[in-house]
Amino acid sequence: MSHKPTESLDRRDFMIASIATVGASAALAAHVGKASAQDAAAPSADAAAGAPSATVYTGDVIEGKKVVSALDVNDLEPGKKHLLYFQGVRMPTGQYWYVSVTVARGAKPGKRVVLTSGVHGDEMSSVHTVHSVMNQLDPAEMSGTVMAVTDVSRPAIEGMQRRWPNFGRGNDLIDMNREWPGNENGATAPSRHAGLLFNRLLRPNADAAIDFHTGTTGFDVTAFNIGGTDVPEIKAMLELYPVGQIFDSHVYPGVLHNAFVDAGIPAFCPEIGAARVLDLEMISLFVEGTMNVLKHHGIVAGPMGRTGKDVTVFVGNSAFPILATHGGLVEHLVKLNDKVEAGQKVAVQRNSFGEVVAEYTSAVAGEVTGQRSDAMSEPGNPLAFILFNKAPPEGVEAYPE
Numbered sequence: 001m002s003h004k005p006t007e008s009l010d011r012r013d014f015m016i017a018s019i020a021t022v023g024a025s026a027a028l029a030a031h032v033g034k035a036s037a038q039d040a041a042a043p044s045a046d047a048a049a050g051a052p053s054a055t056v057y058t059g060d061v062i063e064g065k066k067v068v069s070a071l072d073v074n075d076l077e078p079g080k081k082h083l084l085y086f087q088g089v090r091m092p093t094g095q096y097w098y099v100s101v102t103v104a105r106g107a108k109p110g111k112r113v114v115l116t117s118g119v120h121g122d123e124m125s126s127v128h129t130v131h132s133v134m135n136q137l138d139p140a141e142m143s144g145t146v147m148a149v150t151d152v153s154r155p156a157i158e159g160m161q162r163r164w165p166n167f168g169r170g171n172d173l174i175d176m177n178r179e180w181p182g183n184e185n186g187a188t189a190p191s192r193h194a195g196l197l198f199n200r201l202l203r204p205n206a207d208a209a210i211d212f213h214t215g216t217t218g219f220d221v222t223a224f225n226i227g228g229t230d231v232p233e234i235k236a237m238l239e240l241y242p243v244g245q246i247f248d249s250h251v252y253p254g255v256l257h258n259a260f261v262d263a264g265i266p267a268f269c270p271e272i273g274a275a276r277v278l279d280l281e282m283i284s285l286f287v288e289g290t291m292n293v294l295k296h297h298g299i300v301a302g303p304m305g306r307t308g309k310d311v312t313v314f315v316g317n318s319a320f321p322i323l324a325t326h327g328g329l330v331e332h333l334v335k336l337n338d339k340v341e342a343g344q345k346v347a348v349q350r351n352s353f354g355e356v357v358a359e360y361t362s363a364v365a366g367e368v369t370g371q372r373s374d375a376m377s378e379p380g381n382p383l384a385f386i387l388f389n390k391a392p393p394e395g396v397e398a399y400p401e
């Protein structure tokens, strides 16, 4: 849970700093010195320092929903559900990318849990999981607050694609789950959007957080959770899900759940099967687990549902990637969740003549946690990830979120 240094300046910060030091116009310098790239109304210094910032209504209303540029859920009326838009980053047209915010503010005080989805734009089961949890909540009966943001990376969702289409320096696609905690004055729109959301919406309202994902287009995954079990508060939540795999790892920096952890907020990342589709059966497991988490935190009353104790959970601390070495059609010889042995053949690949050009084996014993679902592959594509245990863990991990 180390704090990351926030004083590092990116390109745009340097630009602001350098304009401010030119000194040709004291008035201009003073103005530029205060301005952020977003010039939003909320006090960014307070937000960046982690101080609670009051709710700021922009005065806009979109389809009957009020727009905020900063939110403190404690400002909302208890015992009710609130539907708001948060004003995200500004687009090239000068308009904004708004995100949808649903707050179930309990009648009684208590813990605050934040649920997010749509950091990647093609992961629809994650969105439906959050919807399903929110629809089960009755604020009049709750002690505490649950806030949901289902469409974090709006422009990626508009195209149902993983990455954010960015146009700052020509056409570009940016993976928003490498941008957290973001930078309100960052060089790219996704970085600024991440900074605005994290500083003014997500972190100030979270005592715990869950960032829901699925596999990505062309690559399916099992039902599993990613989180660091060395943090007791995270381990307790991970074990409340009736799903068969836990990837016990801090993975790498830049992902949203790690930004929460770095801010001292326990967080983890569920992975809910294939991209693009709604896997209703798998979704129901994560809804049950998430309701368990809300009961664990005392927000919702009632008996626990099924947990990890009711299923066989395989816990691995590493994901072994099997990468294509050739081009051609890939045929898997194992299925998701299958146990594999070290040396076991897991896939073959054929060229355009039907000749076998590659046979792929797992170098480790473990369980299949992800598989390429697009049948064609070029060299370098991951064909499978095998969840396994290595000791001690070292370095950064690759994983198929």
Ligand SMILES: [Zn+2]
Pocket (backbone or CB within 6 Å): 119, 120, 123, 177, 213, 214, 215, 401
């Ligand atoms: Zn994802």
